[in-house]
Amino acid sequence: MATMTMISNPATKYRPAPIAGLPDRQWPNRRLQQAPIWLSTDLRDGNQALFEPMNLARKQRLYQQLVQIGFKEIELGFPAASQIDYDFVRGLIATHQIPTDVTPMVMTQMREDLIARTVESLVGAKRAIVHLYNATAPLWREVVFGMSVEQVMQLIEHHVRYLRRLTDAHPETEWILQYSPETFSATELGVALRACHTAMHAWGISEKRKVIINLPTTVEASMPNVFADQIEWMSSHLTHRQHVILSVHPHNDRGTSVAAAELAMLAGAQRVEGCLFGNGERCGNVDIVTLALNMYTQGVHPGLDFSDINAVARVAEECTQLPIHPRHPYAGDLVYTAFSGSHQDAIKKGFAAQRPDAPWAVPYLPIDPADLGRSYDSVIRVNSQSGKGGIAFLMERDKGLVMPRRMQVEFSAVVQRLSDASEAEVTVDQLWQLFDHTYLGVTGLLQYHGHQLFDSEGEQGVTLDLSVQGQRRQIQGSGNGPIAATVTALAEGFGLALRLDSFEERALGSGADATALALVELACGGVTGARFGAGRHVNTVTASVLAVLSGLNRLLQAQPELLSDRVAESGHAAVPA
Numbered sequence: 335m336a337t338m339t340m341i342s343n344p345a346t347k348y349r350p351a352p353i354a355g356l357p358d359r360q361w362p363n364r365r366l367q368q369a370p371i372w373l374s375t376d377l378r379d380g381n382q383a384l385f386e387p388m389n390l391a392r393k394q395r396l397y398q399q400l401v402q403i404g405f406k407e408i409e410l411g412f413p414a415a416s417q418i419d420y421d422f423v424r425g426l427i428a429t430h431q432i433p434t435d436v437t438p439m440v441m442t443q444m445r446e447d448l449i450a451r452t453v454e455s456l457v458g459a460k461r462a463i464v465h466l467y468n469a470t471a472p473l474w475r476e477v478v479f480g481m482s483v484e485q486v487m488q489l490i491e492h493h494v495r496y497l498r499r500l501t502d503a504h505p506e507t508e509w510i511l512q513y514s515p516e517t518f519s520a521t522e523l524g525v526a527l528r529a530c531h532t533a534m535h536a537w538g539i540s541e542k543r544k545v546i547i548n549l550p551t552t553v554e555a556s557m558p559n560v561f562a563d564q565i566e567w568m569s570s571h572l573t574h575r576q577h578v579i580l581s582v583h584p585h586n587d588r589g590t591s592v593a594a595a596e597l598a599m600l601a602g603a604q605r606v607e608g609c610l611f612g613n614g615e616r617c618g619n620v621d622i623v624t625l626a627l628n629m630y631t632q633g634v635h636p637g638l639d640f641s642d643i644n645a646v647a648r649v650a651e652e653c654t655q656l657p658i659h660p661r662h663p664y665a666g667d668l669v670y671t672a673f674s675g676s677h678q679d680a681i682k683k684g685f686a687a688q689r690p691d692a693p694w695a696v697p698y699l700p701i702d703p704a705d706l707g708r709s710y711d712s713v714i715r716v717n718s719q720s721g722k723g724g725i726a727f728l729m730e731r732d733k734g735l736v737m738p739r740r741m742q743v744e745f746s747a748v749v750q751r752l753s754d755a756s757e758a759e760v761t762v763d764q765l766w767q768l769f770d771h772t773y774l775g776v777t778g779l780l781q782y783h784g785h786q787l788f789d790s791e792g793e794q795g796v797t798l799d800l801s802v803q804g805q806r807r808q809i810q811g812s813g814n815g816p817i818a819a820t821v822t823a824l825a826e827g828f829g830l831a832l833r834l835d836s837f838e839e840r841a842l843g844s845g846a847d848a849t850a851l852a853l854v855e856l857a858c859g860g861v862t863g864a865r866f867g868a869g870r871h872v873n874t875v876t877a878s879v880l881a882v883l884s885g886l887n888r889l890l891q892a893q894p895e896l897l898s899d900r901v902a903e904s905g906h907a908a909v910p911a
């Protein structure tokens with residue numbers, strides 16, 4: 335059997351989508367300043383795209399979530415098509431589960447039996463939208479329906495009138511018509527306009543009988559600017575425009591449904607239909623979460639509440655049985671995590687610079703994760719792409735360890751070797767173990783047994799009790815404090831050109847559990863590489879002495895001959911234990 339592959343000239347097989355051509359288009363110069371009316375079609379378009387459509391319990395759970403988020407219009411299903419949908423709608427009405435400010439919507443084809451059953455499902459509702467649709471594009475007219483444009487208009491006229499007759503018999507309900515020219519984006523604009531006008535007039539559009547005209551990219555086939563032109567054209571050509579609520583229903587076949595919806599709003603759309611996290615037919619309906627939070631990050635409240643985005647995501651996953659991608663905008667598990675070094679560095683600096691009452695300005699984070707109930711815990715994670723900034727951020731945040739900048743550089747090289755070797759993420763606990771092993775638990779030529787302080791002609795004197803290459807020694811030195819005295823003792827005791835370049839000490843932990851952590855930076859002749867040492871002890875002086883010894887041991891690890899050459903000579907300088 336021949337294998338099909340991509341063809342060399344796709345123009346022989348695919349035609350570019352026509353463009354509307356709107357020379358005086360207004361939408362590019364506009365800015366989104368208010369949220370649209372949102373309609374969730376999770377329970378209809380989202381549901382009809384699932385392997386296993388939702389059962390009553392899952393529909394009920396998702397419905398409650400949608401109400402809680404703040405949707406004021408919710409498409410409940412296709413009651414004439416499925417007993418579950420019918421029972422679900424009846425159940426919500428019978429048990430008064432539809433809040434007074436929420437309007438339910440249900441969908442049906444242009445067929446009398448289906449319309450009758452649909453109206454029956456809604457009896458007793460305070461207010462309801464009936465959504466009638468029929469495909470209007472040439473391909474569907476010819477291939478699916480075998481209808482001329484005239485016949486399509488008759489189909490619409492007849493069924494909208496039929497719906498009107500049935501709903502007029504139930505004046506206790508406020509009935510709203512939604513008409514969708516399905517496949518609008520592939521329909522000649524003149525035909526789409528005529529279809530909408532036919533539906534509007536058959537319904538008797540007026541101030542009191544507003545109509546929702548819902549224009550879908552049933553199959554997204556062109557760039558979002560083309561859709562925006564189509565919407566602006568419709569918006570400016572629809573009669574009774576003030577009584578029309580212009581709605582859009584973008585699908586995501588080209589991956590640009592969010593952009594299409596945003597540009598359509600600029601072009602005059604007042605209402606948007608979509609699903610949470612972009613569920614829906616094929617590549618999905620437009621993702622309302624992304625759209626809403628895009629607005630939020632521009633300073634416009636979307637009127638939907640995603641303060642606990644994780645909870646919403648878990649309910650959506652449970653009800654649809656579809657996973658949300660870890661990099662899904664705003665909601666994915668990884669979207670507030672930076673692995674790469676320069677991003678981590680910038681985020682760390684951004685958090686430090688961010689004032690609580692100032693506009694949000696943290697590099698690489700377009701939204702404050704806290705606004706969505708996400709924590710900062712995973713903002714920075716470490717792997718082989720990470721740098722000093724991220725490592726230092728984690729060590730400071732989780733372990734209270736503040737490293738001086740040059741020590742961050744030195745330690746990140748140690749971490750890099752581990753992450754390169756493990757080819758995996760390095761956790762904070764692993765970082766701490768590595769720090770402990772590298773600095774605090776460093777074993778080397780010099781082993782500490784104890785020290786004593788004494789006065790030395792107005793200076794601080796110290797006696798260090800050490801093992802040097804297995805031999806117990808005591809050496810002494812003095813200086814203007816215990817650290818200077820320790821450095822002098824080691825320098826003079828072993829004839830080293832040892833110099834203290836920096837010293838920092840702070841408490842780790844608090845109360846009875848507090849310990850002192852001392853960090854030193856040493857230089858010794860021309861030794862390059864490891865320069866930092868750390869010591870931890872409940873006693874601050876002991877922590878400092880240990881830090882100096884840790885630093886020297888690390889220098890000696892890099893260049894052991896520095897000491898071994900001298901130990902024999904310096905034996906006389908050391909006081910035997």
Ligand SMILES: CC(=O)SCCNC(=O)CCNC(=O)[C@H](O)C(C)(C)COP(=O)(O)OP(=O)(O)OC[C@H]1O[C@@H](n2cnc3c(N)ncnc32)[C@H](O)[C@@H]1OP(=O)(O)O
Nearest residue numbers: 379382412414415416443444445467468469478479516552
């Ligand atoms: C873009 C969208 O999302 S549109 C919504 C799509 N959603 C669904 O279809 C989910 C629910 N649908 C169903 O359960 C079924 O399709 C039903 C119960 C509505 C109808 O089932 P059936 O009568 O078996 O028809 P079937 O599913 O094969 O639909 C195709 C028929 O409907 C016709 N049709 C399709 N859309 C419409 C419409 N909007 N108005 C009138 N007729 C339509 C087709 O022309 C075709 O007619 P034909 O059989 O005479 O050729």
Ligand SMILES: CC(C)C(=O)C(=O)O
Nearest residue numbers: 467514516517550552
């Ligand atoms: C609005 C309806 C008909 C729809 O789901 C679509 O066209 O995608």
Ligand SMILES: [Mg+2]
Nearest residue numbers: 379552583615
């Ligand atoms: Mg759809």
